[in-house]
Amino acid sequence: MPVLNSIAEMEAEMKGWRRYLHAHPELGLDCHGTAAFVAERLRDFGVDEIHEGVGRSGVVGLIRGRDAGPTIGLRADMDALPMTETTAAPHASTVAGRMHACGHDGHTTMLLGAAKYLAGTRNFAGTVALVFQPGEETGEGGPAMLADxxxxxxxxxxxxxxxxxxxxDLGCFVTRSGPFMAAVSDFDIRIRGRGGHGARPEETRDPVAAALTIGNALNTILARNTAANDQLVLSITQIHAGSAHNVIPAEAYIGGTIRSYRPEIQDLAKRRLREICEGCAAAMGVTVEIGGQIDLAPTVNDPKATRFAISVAREVSGADRVEGDYPPLMGSEDFGAMLAERPGAMLFLGQGVGPSVHETDFDFNDAAAPIGASYLARLVERALNGG
Structure with a gap:
């Protein structure tokens, strides 16, 4: 089964939605304008219930089928990134320093397309919950909606x-059963010592020297605390200290990320990071403060749900265009928090090879929207009509 005919007929309309969203990006949990746009479209489609303000600015729409049955959730994220766009597209971001560089404008559009189709046909027994989520990029949105x-x-x-x-390539689907995307824990290490003249380091408690020692020591977590097949990444991505060549500063900062697929490995890395920081600090006469805002579970696809999702993707794009045992990714997704509470699966949909997500010249390919919307719609019809 290729793209559903009625969804194919929406292609121009979907392109309009997507390009409007692209031009008006919002960040984090504050996706109020995007949420209002989504809610207005859902009202136009005749969705049965629309709940706004879930997880601050999330929207949940309910469509009831022709008969009673269970409820299946479909989730799309809505937020953008704090980046400056360089596409020069006619629909480029109108907000300085913000852009849809990860395709969330396309994700929202695909779910809107599926919603319009499902509200018109209702060829299923049960209810579909349309989950439009803010704050994926900050890791807050999924947990916030769950908390609500x-x-x-x-x-x-x-x-x-x-x-x-x-x-x-456009129309290809990839996924895997089990861990598909990594857990992520970011870390902020603030080192405080006593500054002084660069010519008299013996009078200081040098936080720069401590930062260098800590940075080198953190590499031993991978080399000496985990096995080679434990699939752990620890990356230091920021080091900040000092303002002059002849001044030893009083403070230094290290920032970075830890990623793995197993909670016990993630916990081990976080514990060892703290022990190493505190041990090095004590040895060098400085103090450390360790924090971090993002701490997300891995995205683990349920085996049965994944097999089902793969079968639907094959109906839409053909068996030769669906990879069901794709290697796990070290990127992360707060959708993992939802999969920790309910079975389900995430799939990636090819939009054609081009600039990567999180690059300033990335743009969603509108030709992918009818394919994704058809997949989501068919997923509901299959799941809520006996599979």
Whole structure:
């Protein structure tokens, strides 16, 4: 089964939605304008219930089928990134320093397209919960919607999501059962000592020397605390200290990220990071403060749900265009928090090979929207009509 005819007929309309969203990006949990746009479209489609303000600015729409049955959730993220766009597209961001560089404008559009189709046909027994989520890039949105009772409040029994991929040909799907995307824990290490003249380091408690020691020592977590097949990444991505050649500063900062696929490995790395920081600090006469804002679970696809999602993707794009055992990714997704509460799966949908997500010249390919919308719609019809 290729793209559904009625969804193919929406292609121009979907392109209009997507390009409007692209031109008006919002960040984090504050996606109020995007949420209002989504809610207005859902009202136009005749969606049965629309709940706004879930997880601050999230939207949940409910469409009831022709008969009673369980509820399946479909999730799309809405937020953008704090980046300056360089595409020069006619629909480029109108907000300085913000852009949709990860395809969330396309994700929202695909779910809107599926919503319009499902509200018009209702060829299923049960309910579909349309979950439009803010704050994926900050890792806050999924947990915030869950804290507002997403699963129990709307009776969701399983949940699915799509993410665009500019590394695969248009219409290809990739996924895998089990761990698909990594857990992520970012870290902020603030080192405080006593500054002084660069010519008299013996009078200081040098936080720069401590930062260098800590940075080198953190590499031993991978080399000496985990096995080679534990698939752990620890990257230091920021070091900040000092303002002059002849001044030893009083403070230094290290920032970075830890990623793995297993909670016990993630916990081990975080514990060892703290022990190393505190031990080095004590040895060098400085103090450390360790923090971090993002701490997300891995995205683990349910085996049964993944097999089902793959079968639907094959109906839409053909068996030769669906990879069901794709290597796990070290990128992260707060959709993992939802999969920790309900079975489901995330798939990536190819939009054609081009600039990567999180690059300033990335743009969602509108030709992918009808394919994704058809997949989501068919997923509901299959899941809520006996599979």
């Amino acid at each position: 009772g997403l699963m129990d409040r709307f009776g969701i029994t399983q949940i699915y999501a799509l993410h665009t991929s500019p590394k695969h």
